[in-house]
Amino acid sequence: MERTPVGIILNGVTGRMGYRQHLVRSLLAIRDQGGVPARDGSRIWPELTLVGRDAGRLAEIAERHGLSAYTTDLDAALADDAHQIYFDAQVTAAREKAIRAAIEAGRHVYTEKPLAEDFLASLELARLAAARGVRNGVVQDKLFLPGLRKLKRLVDGGFFGRILSVRGEFGYWVFEGDWQAAQRPSWNYRAEDGGGITLDMFPHWHYVLEQIIAPVTAVTAVTATHIPERVDENGGHYRATADDAAYGIFELAGGIVAQINSSWAVRVHRDELVEFQVDGTHGSAVAGLRDCRIQHRGVTPMPVWNPDLPVTEPFRAQWQTVPDNGEHDNAFKVQWEAFLRHVVDDEPFPWDFLAGARGVQLAEAGLRSAREGRRVQIEEIPR
Numbered sequence: 431m432e433r434t435p436v437g438i439i440l441n442g443v444t445g446r447m448g449y450r451q452h453l454v455r456s457l458l459a460i461r462d463q464g465g466v467p468a469r470d471g472s473r474i475w476p477e478l479t480l481v482g483r484d485a486g487r488l489a490e491i492a493e494r495h496g497l498s499a500y501t502t503d504l505d506a507a508l509a510d511d512a513h514q515i516y517f518d519a520q521v522t523a524a525r526e527k528a529i530r531a532a533i534e535a536g537r538h539v540y541t542e543k544p545l546a547e548d549f550l551a552s553l554e555l556a557r558l559a560a561a562r563g564v565r566n567g568v569v570q571d572k573l574f575l576p577g578l579r580k581l582k583r584l585v586d587g588g589f590f591g592r593i594l595s596v597r598g599e600f601g602y603w604v605f606e607g608d609w610q611a612a613q614r615p616s617w618n619y620r621a622e623d624g625g626g627i628t629l630d631m632f633p634h635w636h637y638v639l640e641q642i643i644a645p646v647t648a649v650t651a652v653t654a655t656h657i658p659e660r661v662d663e664n665g666g667h668y669r670a671t672a673d674d675a676a677y678g679i680f681e682l683a684g685g686i687v688a689q690i691n692s693s694w695a696v697r698v699h700r701d702e703l704v705e706f707q708v709d710g711t712h713g714s715a716v717a718g719l720r721d722c723r724i725q726h727r728g729v730t731p732m733p734v735w736n737p738d739l740p741v742t743e744p745f746r747a748q749w750q751t752v753p754d755n756g757e758h759d760n761a762f763k764v765q766w767e768a769f770l771r772h773v774v775d776d777e778p779f780p781w782d783f784l785a786g787a788r789g790v791q792l793a794e795a796g797l798r799s800a801r802e803g804r805r806v807q808i809e810e811i812p813r
């Protein structure tokens with residue numbers, strides 16, 4: 431079948447996300463399936479150029495996956511017209527500069543979240559991309575996960591009646607790095623390197639709430655650095671200067687209240703690493719990454735508070751599982767396919783830089799709320 435090649439620069443491919451989710455699970459998987467169907471009957475075919483700081487590590491990854499193009503010279507890669515798309519999965523602090531250069535070079539840009547370290551910089555990137563006329567997008571992978579797609583299906587189908595509230599629990603124990611290696615990179619725990627769970631997770635919560643439940647109108651947050659000292663990849667002790675937990679209350683349009691705890695200092699007593707419970711007048715749901723369970727008003731039990739008696743009902747067993755009703759591919763891959771169709775066929779892609787900027791706006795508002803001890807309203811961004 432005829433191919434429509436699309437040259438893609440992949441920056442940050444030695445990192446956790448860049449390698450596993452974007453290179454292997456998305457772009458190489460797209461090549462393995464024979465590309466993405468384009469409107470003209472051809473297949474959109476990602477041609478990959480790996481970019482990073484360490485030529486040896488890039489060569490090793492390229493060889494492992496039968497790729498030939500890699501370089502440590504981002505400017506040269508951006509100057510090459512064979513490259514239509516620049517993708518960024520670098521550490522957050524390195525992102526803004528690289529994206530600016532990519533926009534200036536006239537490349538379409540797709541990037542990991544958060545779009546930039548602060549709201550003004552994010553807005554500026556959105557403005558620059560619009561002015562230069564390049565397509566732009568930010569990863570919003572959670573929207574494409576089976577559990578959250580099922581939740582969205584329930585909302586769209588009117589299952590909940592009037593939605594009242596959302597409670598989200600995200601987190602797991604990230605080892606301190608001394609007696610067991612930390613399972614996340616150390617920059618996450620240093621504010622000066624772009625770390626912090628609020629900047630990391632509030633952009634996710636923003637699009638999950640905005641696109642599945644309702645837009646966020648205000649936030650009240652308390653942040654903490656529960657583990658003040660950690661050990662890095664080289665065995666060195668360092669001071670954790672960034673927040674490792676954020677306890678947020680988000681007010682949504684329509685009077686809905688969402689509370690979401692995000693923490694790298696909790697132990698999991700849940701079915702999944704993140705779960706959202708949505709309660710509505712007609713029913714409730716608990717959605718995780720993969721599964722979603724529901725309880726309709728018609729089968730809601732009537733517990734009576736009596737601490738003298740053992741629990742009277744098997745509450746968790748009373749919920750029903752929402753069926754898949756279809757195939758659910760890797761979330762990052764699904765969004766990559768949409769971005770490629772956006773670039774090649776002008777298909778709509780609502781997850782753009784402005785959407786990414788709104789996520790950073792919420793993170794910044796959450797941090798301000800915590801710092802100043804007050805509720806912060808979210809200003810609407812004029813289009």
Ligand SMILES: NC(=O)c1ccc[n+]([C@@H]2O[C@H](COP(=O)([O-])OP(=O)(O)OC[C@H]3O[C@@H](n4cnc5c(N)ncnc54)[C@H](O)[C@@H]3O)[C@@H](O)[C@H]2O)c1
Nearest residue numbers: 442443444445446447448519520521522524542543544615
């Ligand atoms: N969508 C998601 O679910 C999700 C999950 C985790 C991380 N992320 C985002 O992905 C990005 C990368 O996170 P990660 O966990 O893969 O990080 P990582 O530390 O594993 O990888 C970072 C990459 O950036 C490169 N890099 C460039 N400049 C650097 C510098 N000055 N210092 C250190 N590394 C530098 C590294 O070589 C590496 O390739 C972050 O912006 C993070 O917010 C998204």
